[in-house]
Amino acid sequence: MRDASTSRQTTSNALADELLAGAAAVLERVRTRAPHVHCITNAVAQNFSANMLLALGAVPSMTIAPDEVGEFAARAEALLVNLGTFDAERRAAAEIAIGSVDDANRPWVLDPVFVERSQPRTAFAKTLAARHPSALRLNRAEFAALAGAPWSEGGLRAYAFEADAVLGLTGETDLVTDGARLARIANGHPLMAKVTAMGCSASAVVAACLAVETDAWLATATALMVFGVAGEIAGARATGPGSFAAAMLDAIYALDGEVLVQEARVAC
Amino acid sequence: MRDASTSRQTTSNALADELLAGAAAVLERVRTRAPHVHCITNAVAQNFSANMLLALGAVPSMTIAPDEVGEFAARAEALLVNLGTFDAERRAAAEIAIGSVDDANRPWVLDPVFVERSQPRTAFAKTLAARHPSALRLNRAEFAALAGAPWSEGGLRAYAFEADAVLGLTGETDLVTDGARLARIANGHPLMAKVTAMGCSASAVVAACLAVETDAWLATATALMVFGVAGEIAGARATGPGSFAAAMLDAIYALDGEVLVQEARVAC
Amino acid sequence: MRDASTSRQTTSNALADELLAGAAAVLERVRTRAPHVHCITNAVAQNFSANMLLALGAVPSMTIAPDEVGEFAARAEALLVNLGTFDAERRAAAEIAIGSVDDANRPWVLDPVFVERSQPRTAFAKTLAARHPSALRLNRAEFAALAGAPWSEGGLRAYAFEADAVLGLTGETDLVTDGARLARIANGHPLMAKVTAMGCSASAVVAACLAVETDAWLATATALMVFGVAGEIAGARATGPGSFAAAMLDAIYALDGEVLVQEARVAC
Numbered sequence: 046m047r048d049a050s051t052s053r054q055t056t057s058n059a060l061a062d063e064l065l066a067g068a069a070a071v072l073e074r075v076r077t078r079a080p081h082v083h084c085i086t087n088a089v090a091q092n093f094s095a096n097m098l099l100a101l102g103a104v105p106s107m108t109i110a111p112d113e114v115g116e117f118a119a120r121a122e123a124l125l126v127n128l129g130t131f132d133a134e135r136r137a138a139a140e141i142a143i144g145s146v147d148d149a150n151r152p153w154v155l156d157p158v159f160v161e162r163s164q165p166r167t168a169f170a171k172t173l174a175a176r177h178p179s180a181l182r183l184n185r186a187e188f189a190a191l192a193g194a195p196w197s198e199g200g201l202r203a204y205a206f207e208a209d210a211v212l213g214l215t216g217e218t219d220l221v222t223d224g225a226r227l228a229r230i231a232n233g234h235p236l237m238a239k240v241t242a243m244g245c246s247a248s249a250v251v252a253a254c255l256a257v258e259t260d261a262w263l264a265t266a267t268a269l270m271v272f273g274v275a276g277e278i279a280g281a282r283a284t285g286p287g288s289f290a291a292a293m294l295d296a297i298y299a300l301d302g303e304v305l306v307q308e309a310r311v312a313c
Numbered sequence: 314m315r316d317a318s319t320s321r322q323t324t325s326n327a328l329a330d331e332l333l334a335g336a337a338a339v340l341e342r343v344r345t346r347a348p349h350v351h352c353i354t355n356a357v358a359q360n361f362s363a364n365m366l367l368a369l370g371a372v373p374s375m376t377i378a379p380d381e382v383g384e385f386a387a388r389a390e391a392l393l394v395n396l397g398t399f400d401a402e403r404r405a406a407a408e409i410a411i412g413s414v415d416d417a418n419r420p421w422v423l424d425p426v427f428v429e430r431s432q433p434r435t436a437f438a439k440t441l442a443a444r445h446p447s448a449l450r451l452n453r454a455e456f457a458a459l460a461g462a463p464w465s466e467g468g469l470r471a472y473a474f475e476a477d478a479v480l481g482l483t484g485e486t487d488l489v490t491d492g493a494r495l496a497r498i499a500n501g502h503p504l505m506a507k508v509t510a511m512g513c514s515a516s517a518v519v520a521a522c523l524a525v526e527t528d529a530w531l532a533t534a535t536a537l538m539v540f541g542v543a544g545e546i547a548g549a550r551a552t553g554p555g556s557f558a559a560a561m562l563d564a565i566y567a568l569d570g571e572v573l574v575q576e577a578r579v580a581c
Numbered sequence: 582m583r584d585a586s587t588s589r590q591t592t593s594n595a596l597a598d599e600l601l602a603g604a605a606a607v608l609e610r611v612r613t614r615a616p617h618v619h620c621i622t623n624a625v626a627q628n629f630s631a632n633m634l635l636a637l638g639a640v641p642s643m644t645i646a647p648d649e650v651g652e653f654a655a656r657a658e659a660l661l662v663n664l665g666t667f668d669a670e671r672r673a674a675a676e677i678a679i680g681s682v683d684d685a686n687r688p689w690v691l692d693p694v695f696v697e698r699s700q701p702r703t704a705f706a707k708t709l710a711a712r713h714p715s716a717l718r719l720n721r722a723e724f725a726a727l728a729g730a731p732w733s734e735g736g737l738r739a740y741a742f743e744a745d746a747v748l749g750l751t752g753e754t755d756l757v758t759d760g761a762r763l764a765r766i767a768n769g770h771p772l773m774a775k776v777t778a779m780g781c782s783a784s785a786v787v788a789a790c791l792a793v794e795t796d797a798w799l800a801t802a803t804a805l806m807v808f809g810v811a812g813e814i815a816g817a818r819a820t821g822p823g824s825f826a827a828a829m830l831d832a833i834y835a836l837d838g839e840v841l842v843q844e845a846r847v848a849c
Binding site for chain 1: 361553
């Protein structure tokens with residue numbers, strides 16, 4: 046059990062307190078509304094991301110078939126586009142689905158997985174980033190490839206401001222900014238880096254929170270807090286990455302607003 | 314532990330007793346014969362369905378490549394066609410594989426996942442349903458889309474009779490009918506709805522039972538009883554959907570005819 | 582706990598002792614260097630193989646997109662090509678990636694899954710086998726289809742010698758030969774045959790060991806020892822195939838050189 050005084054200490058400012066209260070409300074709304082989230086995600090992550098959304102209380106759909114992805118995305122309350130496996134079918138599906146959610150004025154998340162690893166991926170990610178995602182969930186190397194410059198808090202704020210999108214940068218400490226506000230979330234567990242699709246499924250949780258909260262900064266920060274706190278709970282129960290993956294889904298399923306507020310270590 | 318008197322009460326009629334005895338025999342035959350089941354299923358469900366078949370004692374194969382799916386299906390003792398991810402390659406594979414099992418006079422199951430969600434999916438599912446599957450495993454919304462009318466016991470019987478196929482309608486209570494006979498199965502656990510591909514893998518179990526039992530009604534009812542009873546056993550051990558998925562495979566692996574007869578709550 | 586005297590008995594010759602010491606060193610090197618392994622593997626196995634590599638301490642990438650697979654493979658320290666789902670995209674990806682690792686003089690593993698099941702698969706596997714993989718990981722039926730003759734120790738040695746490749750033949754006892762040397766590894770657990778993608782993920786472990794060890798015979802034998810010993814540890818903890826899959830990842834994650842040497846049952 047974490048010392049409550051530490052928790053208070055790291056959340057002593059007013060914005061962080063407001064964020065925590067808002068996050069608890071967002072989590073409860075996901076449980077109550079069970080939003081439909083359509084995911085265009087890579088083959089490695091599809092199963093785990095669908096299970097993550099179900100554990101959270103959302104309703105996933107995963108089709109990438111061009112004939113129908115538009116209709117699925119149009120009916121969903123949020124969309125996730127993840128570039129983890131960068132095949133032609135998924136690229137076409139992403140274009141169609143983003144068109145659908147644009148028309149319906151629905152939120153969507155871009156997860157530019159491994160964008161730093163190949164030129165065609167970088168180029169395509171930049172094209173998608175220009176189509177106004179509500180939020181991007183990415184790590185430092187991915188941000189550097191997308192922004193064309195190494196990571197810094199200032200650079201992060203500037204990118205978010207210019208793109209009019211929230212950035213959720215995950216790492217030892219997660220950073221969430223809309224350009225103006227910046228939250229630092231210090232939850233998480235080392236085993237999260239030892240299970241594939243963990244980041245991808247975090248992005249799915251961001252999409253689920255965006256589905257029930259119009260303030261994309263609050264929604265993204267909520268998702269990463271939920272994810273980090275659940276990761277700590279799962280890490281305390283696991284004996285390795287195999288048991289951790291199952292424990293993570295169990296922890297996401299059981300987490301409520303009260304435990305979230307108590308366990309989150311957030312500063313603004 | 315369930316009260317044995319309840320079990321007796323709900324299975325008091327002769328057909329239900331016969332069904333239970335038959336189901337135990339079908340389960341034992343799957344264990345002994347280890348039938349080969351070819352699955353054309355969606356990307357989200359492939360891994361879990363293969364593991365479900367292995368846990369049950371069957372031998373799965375999953376290829377969808379047009380060059381070879383016909384040969385794989387021809388050698389299999391049963392076929393599953395699931396529409397969960399509705400891509401062009403899988404549609405082509407389904408057509409070829411159904412042709413193969415038709416030629417070989419082998420049973421096959423249609424799982425029209427999300428058929429109510431898009432027009433092209435409904436149209437394709439109707440085409441496949443017209444090619445005489447031995448059984449369809451579906452939920453109420455999927456039945457309504459396929460039948461063009463809301464669900465009712467009478468409608469279910471009429472559809473099964475006209476299509477000359479067994480319907481396995483899963484929900485709070487599962488219904489299995491060939492038009493004449495109708496079984497109601499009251500097993501299951503709420504966490505089954507919190508793990509992706511649970512229904513898809515139930516359809517794989519239906520295919521495995523059809524591989525060893527020519528009475529498609531008995532085979533389908535056996536599969537859904539096995540699935541529901543295993544779900545209850547897993548639910549009693551799980552602490553959330555992550556541990557439930559693993560416990561479900563463990564329970565399917567361990568289940569025998571005696572426990573099945575004892576725990577199944579079935580009425581005809 | 583296995584009797585230490587048995588362990589000594591089965592490893593009494595000098596080559597086996599040398600192999601065990603070498604294997605412990607290879608395992609430690611994988612942990613330290615965290616090699617990048619690119620996997621072209623089937624859809625069923627992608628998630629589990631990525632998790633196996635992460636648990637082992639390697640860094641997986643899984644893309645099969647023709648635009649970028651060459652670049653990913655060129656940056657990886659080893660490549661896995663698995664034929665489990667034999668679609669056109671994966672076949673093209675395999676050709677490109679093998680070209681990349683040839684140019685970079687990097688090791689690669691061929692896993693000719695189900696090569697005995699269809700003619701086009703056999704033909705394609707033979708084409709790939711002719712492109713000089715460092716090692717092939719396969720079972721008896723797959724070897725017979727590839728070699729055009731039933732399995733025998735002599736046939737195995739002859740094939741390895743002629744192909745200038747190491748063969749890792751898995752079964753009740755695993756055999757690893759480069760034509761001259763032959764190791765027999767007697768570890769493993771029956772539940773390994775009840776989880777899909779177990780063999781595929783063993784091949785991924787072979788690739789990770791090849792990434793840090795130029796003696797392909799030592800690397801392949803290490804991988805199969807690590808896999809077999811972890812399987813026994815997991816089997817002792819599991820209650821069925823669902824809990825076994827998670828326990829296997831936990832065991833791979835926790836295994837160190839000392840336990841490997843102590844638990845491996847190897848003869849040369």
